[in-house]
Amino acid sequence: MNVLKQKLTGISAADSAVILNNISKVYLSQKKNDSAGKYAVLAKNAAEDNKNAKQIADAYYNLAQIYIADGTYKAGKSWLMRSFEVAQKAGLAENVILTATALADLNALQGNYHAAYDFTKIQQNWKDSVKTERSPRYVPVNTKIETSPTVVKAVSSLSANQWTLLFMVLGVVMLAMIIYLLKNRKVLQFNQHQAKTGSKEMALRLMDERNEWERLLADEQEKGRLAISSLQKEKDEAEELFKAQRLVNIKINEEVVFPAVTPLPTEESGSPVAPAVTPGVSDPLVAKEIETVTTLPVAEPYDIWVEGLQTTFAKDKISVNWNITGNASGTWALQKSADGQTFLTIATETFNTEEADFFNANDAKPCTGTNYYRVVLFPGKEEVFSNISAVFVPIKGQPEFASFPNPVKETLVVVPSGAGGLVEISIFDTMGKRTCYEKGPSKPTTISVAHFPAGTYTLQVKSGGKKLLRKLEKV
Numbered sequence: 001m002n003v004l005k006q007k008l009t010g011i012s013a014a015d016s017a018v019i020l021n022n023i024s025k026v027y028l029s030q031k032k033n034d035s036a037g038k039y040a041v042l043a044k045n046a047a048e049d050n051k052n053a054k055q056i057a058d059a060y061y062n063l064a065q066i067y068i069a070d071g072t073y074k075a076g077k078s079w080l081m082r083s084f085e086v087a088q089k090a091g092l093a094e095n096v097i098l099t100a101t102a103l104a105d106l107n108a109l110q111g112n113y114h115a116a117y118d119f120t121k122i123q124q125n126w127k128d129s130v131k132t133e134r135s136p137r138y139v140p141v142n143t144k145i146e147t148s149p150t151v152v153k154a155v156s157s158l159s160a161n162q163w164t165l166l167f168m169v170l171g172v173v174m175l176a177m178i179i180y181l182l183k184n185r186k187v188l189q190f191n192q193h194q195a196k197t198g199s200k201e202m203a204l205r206l207m208d209e210r211n212e213w214e215r216l217l218a219d220e221q222e223k224g225r226l227a228i229s230s231l232q233k234e235k236d237e238a239e240e241l242f243k244a245q246r247l248v249n250i251k252i253n254e255e256v257v258f259p260a261v262t263p264l265p266t267e268e269s270g271s272p273v274a275p276a277v278t279p280g281v282s283d284p285l286v287a288k289e290i291e292t293v294t295t296l297p298v299a300e301p302y303d304i305w306v307e308g309l310q311t312t313f314a315k316d317k318i319s320v321n322w323n324i325t326g327n328a329s330g331t332w333a334l335q336k337s338a339d340g341q342t343f344l345t346i347a348t349e350t351f352n353t354e355e356a357d358f359f360n361a362n363d364a365k366p367c368t369g370t371n372y373y374r375v376v377l378f379p380g381k382e383e384v385f386s387n388i389s390a391v392f393v394p395i396k397g398q399p400e401f402a403s404f405p406n407p408v409k410e411t412l413v414v415v416p417s418g419a420g421g422l423v424e425i426s427i428f429d430t431m432g433k434r435t436c437y438e439k440g441p442s443k444p445t446t447i448s449v450a451h452f453p454a455g456t457y458t459l460q461v462k463s464g465g466k467k468l469l470r471k472l473e474k475v
Contacts, residue, residue: 017046053090221404227340304328306386318363330379337372407473410450424462
């Protein structure tokens with residue numbers, strides 16, 4: 001600072017005020033407000049000593065900008081007002097427009113919209129004066145611009161006929177505006193009607209799509225039920241065939257009788273005569289009798305089977321649990337199907353029932369819809385199949401349970417989604433009367449509806465705080 005004072009010693013007061021003000025602006029642009037304030041004060045003092053209105057207005061405006069940058073709006077507004085007064089009295093149009101714009105923005109920022117409007121009008125007045133090269137009259141601060149006396153005189157000099165004509169013109173304008181608003185109102189009402197109609201049509205279309213989706217889902221569930229029934233039937237037939245084969249094998253083992261040996265021929269004396277035997281050749285009689293004995297292969301029955309096959313869906317995966325009953329060892333395979341007919345192996349492992357009889361496996365990537373699972377045991381060359389268990393995986397945003405068939409005649413199967421907790425299943429008739437109620441763990445539930453009268457019912461499933469409804473037809 002001292003060095004700067006020494007350099008400015010040989011410079012005039014007017015030039016030093018300009019230089020100091022410019023240095024202050026540079027520091028302000030670099031957001032060094034303390035340094036900018038020091039040089040702004042020096043520039044103000046130099047301008048006041050020089051008594052140059054332009055430099056004084058610039059110095060005051062620069063101080064105001066520094067205060068506003070620091071967030072001290074009150075002090076900034078005070079310096080802006082001083083700059084505005086100096087510039088307006090000296091007729092400095094550029095400074096008046098600059099400070100009036102800053103005051104209008106600052107007042108608008110503080111919510112003082114009347115003052116902001118006044119300064120905006122003053123700014124526009126000075127801009128117009130610059131264009132027309134005339135000097136505007138001085139407007140004191142916080143004073144609104146008055147109405148021109150020429151306008152007052154012109155209005156007061158109107159005659160009665162002229163007033164009547166003026167009111168008629170105003171009436172015509174008002175009537176035109178009313179007609180325009182009424183037309184727009186009719187258009188708005190028509191658009192609202194069209195919007196309501198379109199919304200209704202869209203709702204009906206969405207309802208039809210939902211019904212179609214439910215019908216397709218019911219068809220798929222019916223196919224799955226038929227596939228399960230077919231597989232169960234094949235399994236039962238295979239078990240019956242296996243049992244029958246076991247009985248046949250046991251009976252064959254019990255009834256195999258070796259043929260009696262033909263007595264040797266005797267001489268007249270009664271002593272038996274041994275047949276001639278060629279060296280190196282077996283007894284032809286014995287060989288002949290042995291050829292008539294056929295060894296029948298007997299299948300080894302496996303006293304082993306799968307019990308308690310359960311499937312549960314939770315946390316985006318399906319858990320499968322089962323028990324193996326019997327004493328044996330071998331390999332088990334968990335198989336999965338999307339239609340209940342074609343199965344693919346997704347997991348396999350060796351087992352020994354002497355070490356463990358409970359087993360489980362997980363399907364980390366289940367398919368949406370109904371998933372079918374079964375377990376196949378390989379204790380030897382033969383295969384032992386379990387029953388088939390199905391679990392329903394809902395599509396996100398869709399109902400979280402499956403029910404089939406629909407329409408139903410005798411037996412309804414409800415397959416809740418997820419695992420854990422209790423599930424409450426209710427069936428209501430059209431009068432709201434509950435005709436059936438089941439409560440139990442989350443697993444496939446079979447409900448007999450053969451005694452229900454034909455008609456439309458509502459199936460309700462409550463699980464985990466959610467209540468899901470579905471239309472049910474009884475035939």
